[in-house]
Amino acid sequence: MLDICVLGDDVLRTECKDIKVFDSALKMLADAMLETLKEADGVGLAGPQVGVPEKIFVVWIPEEDPLVFINPEIVETSIETCPYEEGCLSVPGMYHNVVRPKRVKVQAFDADGKPFTLDADGLLARVIQHENDHLHGKLYIDYLTDAEREKLLRLYEKKNKARKNRKRRV
Numbered sequence: 001m002l003d004i005c006v007l008g009d010d011v012l013r014t015e016c017k018d019i020k021v022f023d024s025a026l027k028m029l030a031d032a033m034l035e036t037l038k039e040a041d042g043v044g045l046a047g048p049q050v051g052v053p054e055k056i057f058v059v060w061i062p063e064e065d066p067l068v069f070i071n072p073e074i075v076e077t078s079i080e081t082c083p084y085e086e087g088c089l090s091v092p093g094m095y096h097n098v099v100r101p102k103r104v105k106v107q108a109f110d111a112d113g114k115p116f117t118l119d120a121d122g123l124l125a126r127v128i129q130h131e132n133d134h135l136h137g138k139l140y141i142d143y144l145t146d147a148e149r150e151k152l153l154r155l156y157e158k159k160n161k162a163r164k165n166r167k168r169r170v
């Protein structure tokens, strides 16, 4: 299990670096990220969320095969958009509607360095866009209006405080 960085950690706002070496350490990182994702009960996890500012993210949608994306690039997005209530393991407990393109075409490398292209729709397209943003220091809350974001952050702080207090008592 890797530690997941949360809002306020600078690594989440970093432009990530390309991965140049495909070795066993990279495979171990990808595996550890998938394990962490599963444990955290999420569907996507990006490098900076585990303190690694490099272009890697993993996606694991229930009932489907886990996917590893290295140096991904979204090369096409549909004109058609749709809303979806997004959350993020780095902003635990919070959710908000975000409108994004419905479909994307992404090019990336797998953990063995093999290139692939994927046409994604539905939840997969959503997660790919959310995770890809992480590689460019962007969070889903950046898409909200100032008023929406302030409200969400106030609630987040409140919840967070409660969580910290709870921990102190134990």
Ligand code: NI
Pocket: 087, 088, 089, 090, 130, 131, 134
């Ligand atoms: Ni996220």
